[in-house]
Amino acid sequence: MRGRTAFVIGCVLAGLILAMAALSLVWLPYDPSDTTGGRLAPPGDGHLLGTDKLGRDLLTQLMVGARIALTVGIGSVLLGALLGVAGGLLAGFASDWLDDALSAALDILIAFPTLLLAMLVVAAREASLGSAVLAIGLAMSAIVARLTRVLVMRVLAQDYVTAARTSGTSWPRVVIEHVLPNIWPTLLVNLSLQLGLAVLAEASLSYLGLGPPPPNASWGRLLQEAQATVLTAPLGAVAPGVLLVVLVVGVNLLADGFRDLADPTRRRSR
Amino acid sequence: MTLLDVAGLSVRRADGRDLVRDLSFTLAPGERLGLIGESGSGKSLTALAVMGLLPAGMTAHGSVTLAGTQVVGARDKELDRVRGRRVGVVFQEPLTALDPLMRVGRQIAGPIRRRRGLRGAPLRAAVAAALGEVRLPESLARAYPHEISGGQRQRVAIAMALACEPEVLIADEPTTALDVTVQAEILTLLDRLVAGRDMALLFISHDLAVVADVADRVIVLKDGSGVESGRTRDIVREPRHPYTRALVDSARALEGALDRLAP
Numbered sequence: 449m450r451g452r453t454a455f456v457i458g459c460v461l462a463g464l465i466l467a468m469a470a471l472s473l474v475w476l477p478y479d480p481s482d483t484t485g486g487r488l489a490p491p492g493d494g495h496l497l498g499t500d501k502l503g504r505d506l507l508t509q510l511m512v513g514a515r516i517a518l519t520v521g522i523g524s525v526l527l528g529a530l531l532g533v534a535g536g537l538l539a540g541f542a543s544d545w546l547d548d549a550l551s552a553a554l555d556i557l558i559a560f561p562t563l564l565l566a567m568l569v570v571a572a573r574e575a576s577l578g579s580a581v582l583a584i585g586l587a588m589s590a591i592v593a594r595l596t597r598v599l600v601m602r603v604l605a606q607d608y609v610t611a612a613r614t615s616g617t618s619w620p621r622v623v624i625e626h627v628l629p630n631i632w633p634t635l636l637v638n639l640s641l642q643l644g645l646a647v648l649a650e651a652s653l654s655y656l657g658l659g660p661p662p663p664n665a666s667w668g669r670l671l672q673e674a675q676a677t678v679l680t681a682p683l684g685a686v687a688p689g690v691l692l693v694v695l696v697v698g699v700n701l702l703a704d705g706f707r708d709l710a711d712p713t714r715r716r717s718r
Numbered sequence: 719m720t721l722l723d724v725a726g727l728s729v730r731r732a733d734g735r736d737l738v739r740d741l742s743f744t745l746a747p748g749e750r751l752g753l754i755g756e757s758g759s760g761k762s763l764t765a766l767a768v769m770g771l772l773p774a775g776m777t778a779h780g781s782v783t784l785a786g787t788q789v790v791g792a793r794d795k796e797l798d799r800v801r802g803r804r805v806g807v808v809f810q811e812p813l814t815a816l817d818p819l820m821r822v823g824r825q826i827a828g829p830i831r832r833r834r835g836l837r838g839a840p841l842r843a844a845v846a847a848a849l850g851e852v853r854l855p856e857s858l859a860r861a862y863p864h865e866i867s868g869g870q871r872q873r874v875a876i877a878m879a880l881a882c883e884p885e886v887l888i889a890d891e892p893t894t895a896l897d898v899t900v901q902a903e904i905l906t907l908l909d910r911l912v913a914g915r916d917m918a919l920l921f922i923s924h925d926l927a928v929v930a931d932v933a934d935r936v937i938v939l940k941d942g943s944g945v946e947s948g949r950t951r952d953i954v955r956e957p958r959h960p961y962t963r964a965l966v967d968s969a970r971a972l973e974g975a976l977d978r979l980a981p
Binding site for chain 2: 618619633
């Protein structure tokens with residue numbers, strides 16, 4: 449029952465951000481670059497949450513920020529999952545020396561700080577939404593690959609894989625029918641947690657000015673811009689921070705619920 | 719006609735140690751051969767070597783001919799055509815031999831679909847028939863492995879092994895993980911199925927009483943070598959090798975304990 453409550457709260461929190469992002473696609477209170485609101489206007493009076501130091505509507509910026517956070521989060525998880533699962537499968541099936549080589553490469557990649565990797569990607573390309581997705585996705589893929597490798601090896605040692613092989617099932621079929629479904633529940637939980645981490649990483653990048661450039665109002669950049677005026681207009685810094693927490697907590701709560709949904713042996717035991 | 723011809727089979731570990739040494743036997747349609755030995759004697763490795771499915775790092779030497787196909791040194795692709803169709807395997811632990819996340823019906827359907835190319839309603843009917851053959855209700859197809867009993871799981875595993883209508887059935891300790899009463903049921907079922915299809919049976923067990931019940935001929939394995947072989951009756955009556963004698967004596971001793979308590 450407790451797991452269920454957590455799942456519902458996670459749905460509500462993450463759903464809130466998702467709704468904000470979805471709404472921003474079709475309707476925004478103001479144009480994101482509309483600076484006619486007056487400097488640091490207080491909440492109310494045509495601007496529900498007030499304006500920033502350039503006179504832009506804060507709610508508008510936050511809604512656009514939700515879209516960016518989710519785009520980078522989901523985009524980098526997709527990239528990280530694709531590369532990570534493929535690499536992990538390869539390492540899990542590989543012969544001894546190839547597995548050793550891949551594992552060493554993964555360990556180096558994991559030890560490499562995400563932010564440093566992101567700076568290198570930004571330096572090689574440009575500060576953009578795509579660069580953020582690429583950098584965060586790459587860093588994530590190493591972690592996902594290492595997890596996948598261990599999970600694959602554990603499944604391959606199971607009798608049901610041998611049983612499938614004795615009935616003449618080819619390796620690709622074994623992967624599709626047995627390996628992927630059996631590593632999926634654990635992977636799904638990890639990927640949901642990674643989504644939360646990716647959102648935080650994007651905020652950090654934007655805070656450092658390495659994220660999507662203006663006028664893309666990423667939450668991290670909103671935090672950074674509101675820093676100077678945090679004492680006079682605290683809402684500008686508090687609001688993006690709160691939304692960041694809401695999204696990450698929501699996604700983390702969802703993670704455990706996903707496992708119960710994806711794993712019939714757990715579904716039953718409740 | 720010989721279905722399975724094993725000649726001079728050795729299984730070697732990466733460090734050069736032989737886990738199975740120079741083992742030879744043949745199996746013809748309708749024949750039932752028992753492979754008996756303690757754990758670690760190489761029984762299961764022999765079964766895996768016959769399928770060409772040895773764990774990584776182990777290599778087979780000698781010759782294994784399965785329905786005309788040389789298994790030792792063959793490529794995986796060739797063997798995939800032999801596995802399932804020519805030879806099926808039932809494993810010791812039915813819980814781990816079934817995919818925990820797949821419904822029972824789908825697990826049986828997999829090999830049937832691949833071998834006979836069935837889809838949709840005919841496939842469902844074939845799965846129901848396969849379940850019927852092992853005396854399980856059709857409704858069980860919707861269950862997950864953890865929702866059914868150990869005996870039922872082993873019946874499902876047998877149905878899977880028989881789904882491709884193999885000519886040789888390898889049963890690797892199929893009753894060891896089961897309760898004694900269930901064990902008898904499974905043995906009766908195996909006996910009936912093997913007889914009904916005129917299959918050859920390679921029955922692997924550490925339990926002489928069980929092997930004596932099932933097999934016509936028996937090979938006694940000790941530390942990877944066959945120390946004695948012959949008709950089951952002869953071996954039980956006149957064991958020649960000391961290890962075989964010890965096996966027979968201990969089985970008799972257990973039986974004797976029951977007899978003493980008989981009214």
